[in-house]
Amino acid sequence: MNTSWTRFNIASVVFGFAFLYLPILLLVIYSFNESRLVTVWAGFSTKWYRELFNNQGLMDAAWVTVRVGLVSATFATVLGTLAALALTRYTRFNGRILFSGMVFAPLVMPEVITGLSLLLLFVAVDFGRGFWTVTLAHITFTMCFVAVVVQSRLMSFDRSLEEAAMDLGAGPVTTFLQITLPVILPAVIAGWMLAFTLSLDDLVIASFTSGPGATTLPMKIYSQVRLGVTPEINAVCTLLIGAVAIGVIIASVLNKSREVRRLRDEQAAFANH
Amino acid sequence: MKLISAITRRLVIIVPYAWLLIFFLVPFLIVLKISFSEPVMSMPPYAPTIDLADGISGIFDAFRQFSFSNYLWLTEDSLYINAYISSIKIAFISTMLTLLIGFPLAYGMARAPSSLRPTLLMLVILPFWTSFLIRVYAWIGILKPEGLLNQALMAIGLIDDPLIILNTDTAVYIGIVYSYLPFMVLPLYAALEKMDYALIEAAQDLGCTPISAFWKITFPLAIPGIVAGCLLVFIPAVGEFVIPDLLGGSRTLMIGKTLWSEFFNNRDWPVSSAVAVLLLLILVVPIMFFQQMQAKSQESGR
Numbered sequence: 201m202n203t204s205w206t207r208f209n210i211a212s213v214v215f216g217f218a219f220l221y222l223p224i225l226l227l228v229i230y231s232f233n234e235s236r237l238v239t240v241w242a243g244f245s246t247k248w249y250r251e252l253f254n255n256q257g258l259m260d261a262a263w264v265t266v267r268v269g270l271v272s273a274t275f276a277t278v279l280g281t282l283a284a285l286a287l288t289r290y291t292r293f294n295g296r297i298l299f300s301g302m303v304f305a306p307l308v309m310p311e312v313i314t315g316l317s318l319l320l321l322f323v324a325v326d327f328g329r330g331f332w333t334v335t336l337a338h339i340t341f342t343m344c345f346v347a348v349v350v351q352s353r354l355m356s357f358d359r360s361l362e363e364a365a366m367d368l369g370a371g372p373v374t375t376f377l378q379i380t381l382p383v384i385l386p387a388v389i390a391g392w393m394l395a396f397t398l399s400l401d402d403l404v405i406a407s408f409t410s411g412p413g414a415t416t417l418p419m420k421i422y423s424q425v426r427l428g429v430t431p432e433i434n435a436v437c438t439l440l441i442g443a444v445a446i447g448v449i450i451a452s453v454l455n456k457s458r459e460v461r462r463l464r465d466e467q468a469a470f471a472n473h
Numbered sequence: 474m475k476l477i478s479a480i481t482r483r484l485v486i487i488v489p490y491a492w493l494l495i496f497f498l499v500p501f502l503i504v505l506k507i508s509f510s511e512p513v514m515s516m517p518p519y520a521p522t523i524d525l526a527d528g529i530s531g532i533f534d535a536f537r538q539f540s541f542s543n544y545l546w547l548t549e550d551s552l553y554i555n556a557y558i559s560s561i562k563i564a565f566i567s568t569m570l571t572l573l574i575g576f577p578l579a580y581g582m583a584r585a586p587s588s589l590r591p592t593l594l595m596l597v598i599l600p601f602w603t604s605f606l607i608r609v610y611a612w613i614g615i616l617k618p619e620g621l622l623n624q625a626l627m628a629i630g631l632i633d634d635p636l637i638i639l640n641t642d643t644a645v646y647i648g649i650v651y652s653y654l655p656f657m658v659l660p661l662y663a664a665l666e667k668m669d670y671a672l673i674e675a676a677q678d679l680g681c682t683p684i685s686a687f688w689k690i691t692f693p694l695a696i697p698g699i700v701a702g703c704l705l706v707f708i709p710a711v712g713e714f715v716i717p718d719l720l721g722g723s724r725t726l727m728i729g730k731t732l733w734s735e736f737f738n739n740r741d742w743p744v745s746s747a748v749a750v751l752l753l754l755i756l757v758v759p760i761m762f763f764q765q766m767q768a769k770s771q772e773s774g775r
Contacts, residue, residue: 302498317504321503339496403605
């Protein structure tokens with residue numbers, strides 16, 4: 201039923217995407233502006249990028265952010281995958297309602313509440329604030345996103361494959377590693393990437409839970425943005441956007457080639473019969 | 474064999490469960506506790522209300538000492554009540570605007586040739602991967618009095634004097650609609666894509682005008698998507714901090730901003746805890762609704 205992609209439909213799609221992409225595009229363009237005045241175009245220049253790499257505070261913050269992102273995304277992926285397994289595989293256990301509530305609530309919870317409550321926890325147990333408190337906070341709110349992504353994949357998973365492996369004598373761990381994990385791997389990887397970018401982006405929760413010496417890049421950007429728009433900030437933002445875009449493109453290409461390979465294998469299997 | 478399987482089953486449930494209990498539920502109880510304590514000038518800046526060392530009787534004593542002064546303070550100062558009301562108002566209007574822009578977009582995507590749809594879907598998801606802060610920041614350069622929007626409008630002669638948009642509520646609406654648009658479009662698209670468009674043709678053959686066909690068929694079928702999208706926009710928007718702080722003016726009152734400034738500027742932890750508790754009370758109904766919906770879609774997907 202694609203006969204009627206009307207002019208109105210096309211116009212609303214074009215308008216919608218223009219709205220979504222124009223601001224980002226302008227930001228990228230003006231990061232190459234010669235002038236310090238962000239809104240006046242004075243010719244092409246990459247000098248703000250060079251200045252960026254000499255800004256030690258910014259570089260330190262970027263390094264902290266990447267470390268927090270790598271560690272928290274990895275733990276969040278493990279915990280989120282376990283949570284997804286628990287939710288889809290075990291329909292009945294004590295406190296399941298509370299559990300699913302705790303998995304879904306952080307998805308929409310205002311960040312100020314999550315940030316404040318985690319900070320008060322760390323203060324209550326007298327845990328020194330810094331790298332690890334930010335990381336623990338990020339694991340907690342990103343694992344729920346991982347759980348949702350992995351869960352949607354698990355729901356369309358053919359469980360008879362697992363049962364066959366178990367019948368043939370594989371233990372639950374072997375079955376998971378040999379059968380389940382390879383099938384849900386794309387979702388697990390997507391979950392990791394989502395957790396990593398969410399951690400990279402987070403300002404509010406990091407501001408509450410961070411301590412001295414653990415200033416993240418969004419915190420640094422925020423404190424500079426409050427003073428006004430500068431081409432350096434445009435340059436940092438452009439680099440971040442570029443990094444994310446490259447990651448997403450690589451992921452989708454990998455996904456596509458996996459898909460192609462799977463189709464080819466299936467066809468070969470049929471041809472041999 | 475049975476034993477191993479029982480143990481792994483336990484572990485799969487217990488590990489994430491315990492993590493969420495410690496890092497999600499317990500912190501809320503602490504917020505609740507601190508919201509009932511008196512502020513003091515020290516570090517941490519509140520007087521503990523419960524000391525577990527005193528045992529059961531100590532806890533009962535502590536309950537008698539619970540102080541509602543923070544909540545009384547919130548009701549006495551109209552600033553807080555106004556902030557709550559204005560947050561709900563801003564979030565509600567923004568949600569409606571997002572629906573107004575998101576619906577035609579999602580509908581256009583759902584009617585697009587099926588070969589084009591994965592690309593369009595990818596294009597909606599992509600901005601979600603780029604930083605929230607960056608996307609809000611991008612609007613500052615556009616909306617400033619000497620910004621790109623005003624330059625463009627003056628260049629084509631539509632206006633003579635720059636419009637003042639930045640640091641007003643209008644800028645906050647734009648920021649929320651822009652940032653949360655993908656959250657609205659995705660569930661709408663999911664609902665609209667499943668729809669059988671032969672129904673509309675049938676309705677039109679039977680004499681329905683396109684508009685009445687929309688209200689009688691498309692709209693009712695899209696309601697699950699509309700509800701999901703509106704909740705996904707409304708709930709976080711009520712507690713939004715970054716957008717009102719960067720795009721709104723000093724007179725833009727939003728509760729997330731109030732909480733932030735109570736905490737970071739006034740260093741009044743008990744009052745900011747009380748603000749958080751009341752914010753959560755406002756959101757508890759929509760959040761429960763959202764969870765119910767998630768659980769239901771999970772059941773039907775099985």
